[in-house]
Amino acid sequence: MCELYSKQDTLALRGKHIGPSCEIFFAADPIKIVRAQRQYMFDEKGEQYLDCINNVAHVGHCHPEVFKAALKQMELLNTNSRFLHDNIVEYAKRLSATLPEKLSVCYFTNSGAYHGHLSSLIEISPYKFRKGKDIKKEFVHVAPTPDTYRGKYREDHSDPASAYADEVRKIIEEAHNNGRKIAAFIAESMQSCGGQIIPPAGYFQKVAEYVHRAGGVFIADEVQVGFGRVGKHFWSFQMHGEDFVPDIVTMGKPMGNGHPMACVVTTKEIAEAFNSAGVEYFNTYGGNPVSCAVGLAVLDIIENEDLQGNATRVGNYLIELLNKQKAKHTLIGDVRGIGLFIGIDLVKDHEQRTPATAEAQHVIYKMKEKRVLLSVDGPHRNVLKIKPPMCFTEENAKVMVDQLDGILTAVEEAMQAETQSVISENTPCRTKMHKDAHVELLSDSTNDPTENPSRKRNGMCTNKHSLLSKRLKT
Numbered sequence: 001m002c003e004l005y006s007k008q009d010t011l012a013l014r015g016k017h018i019g020p021s022c023e024i025f026f027a028a029d030p031i032k033i034v035r036a037q038r039q040y041m042f043d044e045k046g047e048q049y050l051d052c053i054n055n056v057a058h059v060g061h062c063h064p065e066v067f068k069a070a071l072k073q074m075e076l077l078n079t080n081s082r083f084l085h086d087n088i089v090e091y092a093k094r095l096s097a098t099l100p101e102k103l104s105v106c107y108f109t110n111s112g113a114y115h116g117h118l119s120s121l122i123e124i125s126p127y128k129f130r131k132g133k134d135i136k137k138e139f140v141h142v143a144p145t146p147d148t149y150r151g152k153y154r155e156d157h158s159d160p161a162s163a164y165a166d167e168v169r170k171i172i173e174e175a176h177n178n179g180r181k182i183a184a185f186i187a188e189s190m191q192s193c194g195g196q197i198i199p200p201a202g203y204f205q206k207v208a209e210y211v212h213r214a215g216g217v218f219i220a221d222e223v224q225v226g227f228g229r230v231g232k233h234f235w236s237f238q239m240h241g242e243d244f245v246p247d248i249v250t251m252g253k254p255m256g257n258g259h260p261m262a263c264v265v266t267t268k269e270i271a272e273a274f275n276s277a278g279v280e281y282f283n284t285y286g287g288n289p290v291s292c293a294v295g296l297a298v299l300d301i302i303e304n305e306d307l308q309g310n311a312t313r314v315g316n317y318l319i320e321l322l323n324k325q326k327a328k329h330t331l332i333g334d335v336r337g338i339g340l341f342i343g344i345d346l347v348k349d350h351e352q353r354t355p356a357t358a359e360a361q362h363v364i365y366k367m368k369e370k371r372v373l374l375s376v377d378g379p380h381r382n383v384l385k386i387k388p389p390m391c392f393t394e395e396n397a398k399v400m401v402d403q404l405d406g407i408l409t410a411v412e413e414a415m416q417a418e419t420q421s422v423i424s425e426n427t428p429c430r431t432k433m434h435k436d437a438h439v440e441l442l443s444d445s446t447n448d449p450t451e452n453p454s455r456k457r458n459g460m461c462t463n464k465h466s467l468l469s470k471r472l473k474t
Contacts, residue, residue, distance in 0.1 A: 003044055007032045025375075026368055036061030039389045039396060041373070049368075052400055053375045055387040058227055058254030059301040066257050069297035070290055078290045081108065082282070087292035094299055095263065098234045100245045105271040108287030109262045111252065124186065127193050139180065141171045143207075145191060146199040149334045149345060150353055161199070165206035172214045182216035184248075189236035192224040195378030196343025196385055198336055204240045217270065220246035223262070227254045228302050228390065231312030231339035239338070259294045260285070307390040311339040318342060318386070318397040325401060329408045331356055340392060344384040355380035359415075363407055370403040 005013065010032060014024070024030050032044045038060035041049045051061070059066065073087070081088055092106040122128040123137045136142065146164040148155045153163040172182055185207060191197035208218045225236040226249075233239055237246055247270060252262030274281070285291065302308065319337060322344060326332040333347030346356035346363070360382045364374045375385045384404075388396070 003034065007044055026365065029365070029368070031368070031373075038063075038391050039393075048371060050372045050396055050399060052386050052388045052392075052396075053373050054389055055224055055229065056253045056258050057389045058229075058257050059298055059305070059307060060389045060391040061258070063257060063297075063301060065301055066259070066294055066297045069293045070259065073290045073293035076289075078288055080282075080284055081287040085289050085292075087289045087296070088287040091287075091292040091295050091299075094296065095265065098299075099249065099265060100242075102245060102267050103249060103265050105266050105268055106287075107264045107266075107281055107283075108291075109252070109264070109283050110285035110288075110291070111260045111262055141175060143168045143171060143185075143187075145194055145197055146203050147195070147197050148200055149336065150195075161202035162206060164200070165203055165210065168207045169210045172210055176214070182211060182214040184217045184219050185211040186219040186221060188221040188223075188225060189239075190225045190230075190338075190341060192341075192385070192387070193377050195345070195380075195383040196336060196341065198338060199240075201240065204237065205244045208244060208246070217247035219248040219250065221250050223250055223252045224254075224387070225341055226251050227298070228308040229254070229311060229339050229341050229387070231308050231315055234308070236341075255298065256291060256294045257298050259291060261291045261295055262286075302390070305391070308339075310392075311390055314392055314394055314397055315339040315342065317394050318401070321397060321401040325405055325408070328405070329412060331359060331408055331412055337386070340386070340388060340390060342386040343378075344386070345378075346382045346384065355382035357382045359411055360384060362411065363404070366407045366410075367403060370407070372400050372403050374400075 003010075011030065031041075031049070033041050033049075034044050035042050036051070036057070039051050041051050041054075041061065043049070051057070054061070077085075079085075088108070095106060096104045124140055126136075126142050129136060144152050144164060144167050146153075146160070148157070148160050151164075152167075153160040157163055168185065175182060187199075187204075187207075188194070189204075190199070204218075204220075211218050220235075220237040222235055222237065226234070228234050230236050230239060235249070237244065237249070248264060248266045250262075250264050255261045255263065315338065318340075319335060319342060322332075322335040322342070326335050330350070331346050331348075332344060333350055333353055334343075334345035336343050336345070345353075346360045348354040348356045348359070355378075357380050360376045363384065364376055367374050377383055377385050386400075
């Protein structure tokens with residue numbers, strides 16, 4: 001492989017010149033990736049990794065048709081959207097055709113990662129503001145996550161959709177009682193960073209009813225879960241039925257298959273209201289000819305390669321395999337998902353559903369050693385996220401699950417041996433086991449008090465020692 005620097009030098013230069021808030025995957029043992037193809041990534045030594053987490057490379061890393069489309073247009077022209085060009089209107093027409101009829105007006109931007117960089121957006125994102133000073137602005141109201149596994153209303157509730165929607169209604173009433181109005185309700189159609197949460201059927205319809213009655217609009221965030229990832233539908237919000245249509249849809253990330261491209265789609269009425277405010281919208285790179293050529297290629301590939309059908313077939317097979325693992329492994333509390341959007345909720349015990357945070361972190365590192373890339377997320381960092389490129393195959397699914405099976409087996413054996421040991425409260429324990437597996441666990445009292453657990457994401461951690469101290473060794 002052709003490299004400018006050794007891995008060690010690259011890491012050193014990153015530490016010197018890249019901002020410390022720009023985190024890196026697997027910080028304790030990062031991977032240097034030099035190329036990728038379809039659902040595989042390759043490091044500087046040529047080692048192949050199965051990519052189970054890159055939903056941005058939607059149709060596969062470095063897809064030749066995407067590359068050709070970008071190159072062909074780049075050879076001709078790239079400029080801003082203030083000039084007339086066919087690509088932007090053709091893409092807007094094609095995109096609108098995938099959406100309900102009333103969602104027909106597009107505003108293009110140049111990045112799908114729109115959240116977290118403006119204070120106005122950090123303020124409405126609990127995922128962001130709870131990581132900092134945990135200061136919620138008085139105009140922001142946070143509804144409970146409609147989680148039927150770990151949330152307030154669970155799978156044994158007679159009508160969790162109505163119960164969770166009623167929480168939104170109460171928030172609206174309280175806001176009105178305090179003299180406030182409701183501008184909007186915004187939510188991912190399926191929560192990704194929130195722990196791969198799929199809202200119960202009927203929830204969004206009821207929430208939309210309450211929000212509209214209060215004079216607000218409903219914003220569906222499809223940045224991570226759109227473009228056919230759920231298989232049966234092109235957009236995740238469509239799972240809730242034809243009677244549910246959001247007022248605004250945000251999208252990005254997979255839209256350009258890694259090329260920076262994003263969009264907000266809304267109704268003519270809302271677009272006209274925005275225009276009447278007298279403020280021009282302009283984005284230098286949003287909707288440029290090259291980006292739109294790439295976006296058109298992605299739409300073509302999704303259709304021509306039947307990637308929605310593949311998401312359904314492979315996703316169903318993968319969930320079937322994982323449910324068999326759930327029956328086998330006590331660490332697996334829940335398997336949930338649809339299409340190629342799946343979460344594995346790891347728990348220390350099934351009755352209390354105690355999050356197995358350290359174990360989840362350990363699992364993704366061990367999977368990396370097996371050349372399979374997974375990540376963790378959720379409020380407790382205990383949910384294994386599976387959202388691979390859409391060309392992921394049944395063979396890939398089998399490889400991933402087989403590796404996971406072996407690692408979970410070793411972890412559970414180590415945990416069982418550890419619980420059988422007699423240890424003092426604050427003393428590290430080392431238990432002799434089978435020669436292929438041993439465990440080193442530090443008691444909770446050894447946690448680094450300076451560590452911020454919210455900084456750990458997808459194997460990222462700012463404190464290498466604290467991360468390693470919590471890892472099981474198998």
